[in-house]
Structure formats: structure tokens, C-alpha cells
Amino acid sequence: MATRPCTIKVLDHSHASPPPGSVPDTSLPLTFFDVPWLLCRPMQRLFFYEFPYSTLQFTQTILPSLKTSLSHTLQTFYPFAAKLICPPSPHKPQILYTDGDCVPFTVAESSADLDRTIGNHARDVKDLHPYVPELTPERVLNNTRVVPLLALQVTVFPNSGICIGVTFCHVAADGRSFSHFMKVWASMSRSGGNSAACVEKSVPLFDRNVIQEKDPCGLESILLNEWWSWASNWEEDKIPVHDILANKVRATFIMGRGDIERLKRCVLNQRMKKSESEQLRASAFVVTCALVWTRLIKAQELSASDKKLEDEEFHYFCFVADCRNRAEFAIPETYFGNCLAICFVRMKRSELLGENGVLAATKAIGNRVWEMENGALRGAEKWITNWKEISETGHLVTVSGSPKLPVYETDFGWGKPNKTEVVHIDVSGAISLGGCRDEEGGIEIGLALNSDEMEVFNGFFEQGLKAI
Secondary structure (H helix, E strand, O other): OOOOOOEEEEEEEEEEEOOOOOOEEEEOOOOOOOHHHOOOOOEEEEEEEEOOOHHHHHHHHHHHHHHHHHHHHHHHHHHHHHEEEOOOOOOEEEEEEOOOEEEEEEEEEEOOOOOOOOOOOOOHHHHHHHHHOOOOOOEEEOOEEEEEEEEEEEEEEEEEEEEEEEEOOOOOHHHHHHHHHHHHHHHHHHHOOOHHHHHHHOOOOOOOOOHHOOOOOOHHHHHHHHHHHHHOOOOOOOOOOHHOOOOOEEEEEOOOOOHHEEEEHHHHHHHHHHOEEEOOOHHHHHHHHHHHHHHHHHHHHHOOOOOOOOOOOOOEEEEEEOOOOOOOOOOOOOOOOOOOOEEEEEEEHHHHOOOOHEEEEEEHHHHHHHHOOOOOOOOOHHHHHHHHHOOOOOOEEEEEEEOOHHHHHHOOOOOOOOEEEEEOOOHHEEEEEEEOOOOOOEEEEEEEEHHHHHHHHHHHHHHHHHOO
């Protein structure tokens, strides 16, 4: 049966900012953890909530509190209201806040069916895009790029629900910092604007010295030089986004805690059968990534059967690891910015697609996790170089998000979200990982593939779960 066309009606377009005069003009330098993300596409996340009331009731009773609490939250998390300043080399980029800086805040109404919109089933990737806010266009002043860092949109599904959409630049904050911002905003809104009580126990730390003092090898200079070199020849993707999204669908797959435990036992048994003595680091994250990576490669190859493929060619997997609260850094959990080590895994096609592909991928990813835990910055000087070279191979799978990020704890007073979605994977091609809404220890996996690949992946994924 054909679905009813969805209409989006913009009700209000305004701006949110810290209260006037509440934040002094402030400049934050970028650290070596920030610099690699200068080349990253904007992050896009949606939070869907149940809200069985009219649009009028929302605008009269909820919206004023949302705006007021957002203003106070931006006072505390002022870098999100600031802009990225990128002068020409050799001047360093920085995040600059000046009084009056603000972020776009849009209110809209949707006629779409909320349950269908947030379902786990495969549906057109473009279904979610009306709920994603657009950043204010960047400007160029005196040969210096000025880049906004945050945009917000609230969309009402009358008598059904609310979607809060966020677009932000990764150079300003990683996933943990973004989650910190969202939880404080939600807490302020839920408490009726009692900002002091909400922030008291979780004041963000902006002091860049806690990062810079961990840089005795000059990583910042090395990575900045790499960025300047790449940026001078940088060209935006020539393929229009519309073409990238054509015939693409997105779906959510659930790995329950029981599925994960059975998968762990399965790979451990395979290792024992092979009489391998090497320790196997089979965490929930590692085995989930291993299963998804191998099934994804199989699905992509089957749907591209006309291409000549070589068993010895390499495929790559990239994930990030939070460096906060690690003994070698002693960086507080409340540090706001980026604090991620970038990790690459390389495997031959024949290893991934072999009979014991999941075991081989588990070993490779687990070993990389162990290496990172025993020296997170080993090879950090090549983060940008590796990214450029590996992404050009066309054989790179990346992970966005983390099961450790508490996205389902973002409660504005309407309960925890019914669903969260990472929308930028539609274009980036990454897989998204997050905690499971309804089962502690479970993992939600988000994928955006062309429709043929998704159908094949779904079959391989279900087959993989049944086999364990």
C-alpha cells in the first residue's frame, strides 16, 4: 500500500544564544586531538520522543522551556555557540566565541507517521533528512574561513511525538562531549530551568593544557602541517548528495545481550578448535564489529559481482577510542572537545571472507584495541595521512558512535527517546553503533546501503545470528 506523502511545515526559525554578557569573549586553540576532525563532515543525530499532544500545546507549554534551558546550556557549553576560525597557514585555527554568537533553532511540524519513521525496517534514507537542521553557511572574511559549529531543529508529530535534531562539527566536540551537552540541556529543561543544580556536578572542562601537556612529540604541529597540505588541495565531493542517496535505504539491526554472549562463545570455540594459544580479546564491541564487518563485505561483494576482486587485496576497519580517564593521560571525563585515538585495522579479503572470517576479524580488531590500550598515541602522527591513503582505496569501513555513549539517557521530561538515529552515515558510509534502548548490554547497529546490498546484508546477518 502506498504511503501518504510527508509534508514538513516550518513554524518558526529563530536563534539561540547564551544570555547577553554571560560569557566573555574566549578563544580556544585546537589540540592534536581536534585537528584530524577538521576534514570531517558534520555530525547529524536525531532523538525521537513520544509526545501524545497537539502542536499548540507543545508551542505553548514546552517550547518556551526548551528555548530558555538551551540558552543557559549554551552559556555553560559556549564553544557550541562559537565559530571555527580557519586563517591561512601558518596561522593556527581556533574556536572563537564573541558576545552575541548564536545557533539557528528551527521549529517544524511533520505529517509523517512517527512509528514508521522510527522503525528498524529498511526505508528510504531521505525519510529522515527533513528533521536534520542545516548549519549556517560558512563565510570567508579576509581569506579566513568562519565556520558555524551547531544547528538545532525541533519537529512536532501532532498527537504523536517530538524529534530533536542536531547538526554539529566534530572539530568542536566528540561523542562524549556532545552527549554531555545534550544531557545537561535535557536536565535543565526537565527541571524547569534550574541551571545551577543541573550543571553543578558536571561542569565541562575546557582547559586545553590538559591535552597540550601530553604532546611532547609535537603532534599538533605535525597534524596541522598535514591538514594545511591536504586543505590546500581539498575539493568538495563532486558527486551531488542527491546522487549519493539515490536508491539507498537505512535500517537498524539489534544485537541482544544473549546474541553477543553466544557470539563470544562461538569465536572462542573456533579458536580452541584451531588450537590457538594467542589470547582472544572478544569484548561485546569487538565481536559485534567483527560480525558486521564480515557480513558487510560479503553483501557488498555479492551485489557487485561484476567487479574483479583479488583475494590478497586489503580491507580496512576504522574505529575511535576515548582517551579520557586513562592512566597515561589522566584527562577528566568532563573534558569538552575531542579526546579520541583513531585506530585502523587491516585484513586481506581472503581472511575476512574465509570460513573463520568472524574469528579472524575478532582477533585483528581485538589486537588493535590492546595496542591502543598500551599506547594510544602510537602512530598518531599518521592519523591524517593514513585516513587519506586508506579512504582512497575504497575498502574502508568506519564506525560512528559507541555503545558506551548514553544517548538513551537524554530525557527532556518525556521519558527516554523511543529511537535515536545517526543520519550522517547516509553519506559517509559508516556504520553506527549505540546502546540498545530496551536491553542493557545490547547494541543497536545502523546501516545505510543501496537496497540490494541491504537485502543481502540482512540475510547474512540473520544467518550469522542463527549459526551461533
